[in-house]
Amino acid sequence: MQKFMFHLPTKVYFGSQTIKKVGEETAKLGKRALIASGRNFARKTGILKKVEDLLKKKGVEVILFEEVEPNPSIKTVEEGADLSKGRECDVIIGLGGGSAMDVAKGIAVLSTNPGPLTHYLGRDKVKNHPLPIITIPTTAGTGSEVTPYATFINNKKRPPRKEMIADRLILPGVALVDPQLTLSLPLSITADSGVDALSQAIESYISKRSQPLSEILALKAVELLAQYLPQVIKNPKNLEFRSFCLYASLLGGMAIAHTGTVLVHGMSYRLTSEFGVSHGKAVGVLLPWVCQFNLSSNYLKFSSLANALGDKTENLSEQERAKKFIEKIKEFLLQVGMPQNLKEKEIKEKKIEEFAEEVMENRQKILANPRLPTLNDLIDIYKKALWGNY
Numbered sequence: 001m002q003k004f005m006f007h008l009p010t011k012v013y014f015g016s017q018t019i020k021k022v023g024e025e026t027a028k029l030g031k032r033a034l035i036a037s038g039r040n041f042a043r044k045t046g047i048l049k050k051v052e053d054l055l056k057k058k059g060v061e062v063i064l065f066e067e068v069e070p071n072p073s074i075k076t077v078e079e080g081a082d083l084s085k086g087r088e089c090d091v092i093i094g095l096g097g098g099s100a101m102d103v104a105k106g107i108a109v110l111s112t113n114p115g116p117l118t119h120y121l122g123r124d125k126v127k128n129h130p131l132p133i134i135t136i137p138t139t140a141g142t143g144s145e146v147t148p149y150a151t152f153i154n155n156k157k158r159p160p161r162k163e164m165i166a167d168r169l170i171l172p173g174v175a176l177v178d179p180q181l182t183l184s185l186p187l188s189i190t191a192d193s194g195v196d197a198l199s200q201a202i203e204s205y206i207s208k209r210s211q212p213l214s215e216i217l218a219l220k221a222v223e224l225l226a227q228y229l230p231q232v233i234k235n236p237k238n239l240e241f242r243s244f245c246l247y248a249s250l251l252g253g254m255a256i257a258h259t260g261t262v263l264v265h266g267m268s269y270r271l272t273s274e275f276g277v278s279h280g281k282a283v284g285v286l287l288p289w290v291c292q293f294n295l296s297s298n299y300l301k302f303s304s305l306a307n308a309l310g311d312k313t314e315n316l317s318e319q320e321r322a323k324k325f326i327e328k329i330k331e332f333l334l335q336v337g338m339p340q341n342l343k344e345k346e347i348k349e350k351k352i353e354e355f356a357e358e359v360m361e362n363r364q365k366i367l368a369n370p371r372l373p374t375l376n377d378l379i380d381i382y383k384k385a386l387w388g389n390y
Contacts, residue, residue, distance in 0.1 A: 002212060004213065006211070006214070008146065010172050010173065010175050011173065012177060012250070014246075015177075016178060016239065018178045019054070022051055022093070023054040025134060026055055026091050027059060029090070031060060032063065033061070033090075033134075034063045034084045034087070035048070035051065035093045036065045036068055036080055037064070037095040037100050038066065038069070038070075038099065039066055039067065041096065041185075047181055051095060051136065063089055065079075065083055065107070067079060071272055072099045072103050073152060073154075074118065077117050078116065081111055081115070081117075084107050091132050091133075092130075092132070093133075093134045093135075094133065094172075095136045096138050096139075097141060098142030098196075098279075100138075101144040101150075105150040105165070105170040105172075106165065108132070109126055113126060117152070117165075122164075122165070122166070123364070124167050124168075130170055132173045133173055134173065135172040135174070135176070136175075139189060139193040140193055140194055140197060140245040140249040141192070142249070142253065143254070143256060144253065145177060146171070146250065150165045150170060151164045151165075161269070162269035166260075177247075179243035182242045182245075190233065190245075191229070191233060191337050194225060194229040194249075194336065195336065196279055197252050198221075198252075199264050200221075200252045200265070201256075202264075202291070203263075204258075204259040205255070206301055206370050207370070211258065214258045218255040218259075221248040222309065223308040223309075224244050224247065225245060226308060226328075227310070228244040230335050233337065259368070262290070262365055262370070263378075264283050264287050264290045266362045266366075267290065267378065270355045270358065275345050280338075285340070287333070288333070289381045293377060295323070297370035298370055299319045299322040300318050300322075301370075303322045306325035309328040311325070340388065341386060341387060341388035342385070342386045343388045352386065353379060356379045357375065360375055
């Protein structure tokens with residue numbers, strides 16, 4: 001049997017009302033907490049006020065940083081870190097979607113390490129242990145509450161690039177995963193974040209870095225999202241459906257914490273940073289075509305994924321069922337309202353070639369992908385996904 005290492009130091013509380021643990025858990029770590037959150041959702045829904053009150057009841061002073069934007073910039077993180085250091089914070093809380101949790105991780109790093117943040121982009125570059133991090137997801141998407149990754153837009157590059165810190169030192173100490181916090185999420189963000197979670201789980205499962213425990217987590221995440229995300233789209237106030245989607249996102253986060261993602265995510269970054277395509281839609285249009293390219297690498301795994309997506313066709317060979325997966329994933333994406341392509345963006349061939357050349361430089365994604373692509377392979381995948389050969 002394959003040897004593997006599985007390390008998850010994050011204490012996870014899952015279930016309705018687990019948000020009530022925030023005061024108790026934060027007080028164990030410090031007395032002055034900075035909350036990194038978005039500019040609208042957390043305050044308008046009352047979630048931010050609830051967290052503030054719970055912290056204050058336990059004697060924790062609260063400093064608010066409500067400047068997190070979708071696809072946050074390095075500048076945003078550095079501004080948050082200046083506030084954290086100026087107020088001598090000793091705990092950082094990420095409240096929101098993946099962006100808020102990633103910013104919290106970045107602020108925690110710069111609170112104990114000298115800037116700029118660009119010094120820590122890449123793998124295992126953080127020297128001093130960051131401040132303690134508590135994550136509170138309000139979307140069922142990135143799984144950032146349990147991952148050692150944080151992604152930012154590097155506006156210091158031209159054109160701007162989406163780049164990552166990957167370091168086990170930024171794994172959160174505590175994750176409070178409360179499905180009730182997702183009930184007010186708009187349907188567009190629900191669908192986008194759910195597709196991101198699904199893609200992460202699929203990418204983890206097929207990755208060359210997959211291992212027995214990560215595969216169990218990833219496959220279960222796919223199964224749950226296939227069953228419950230379409231139901232959430234139809235019944236957004238159903239707490240049980242929301243709970244299963246958030247649980248799936250958590251499982252997927254645990255899986256990619258050990259495997260990372262593969263080509264889908266690697267190819268999606270410039271679509272977001274340069275063309276403003278939401279992360280969920282970017283991975284959604286690429287996912288079927290990257291999977292089609294990888295199909296021959298492991299028919300057994302794609303056959304299992306077809307089963308997880310609900311294919312019940314009898315008397316098929318592994319190869320035939322694997323091909324069914326491509327049909328099922330396209331059906332699923334249409335069902336949850338994902339676009340079939342990005343024709344309206346009018347992305348030119350020269351730009352596609354530029355994107356593909358950049359992806360070829362991302363050795364982490366290339367080497368983890370189950371099938372080694374050439375530059376022409378990447379160009380072909382982009383053209384199919386972006387130009388509408390669905």
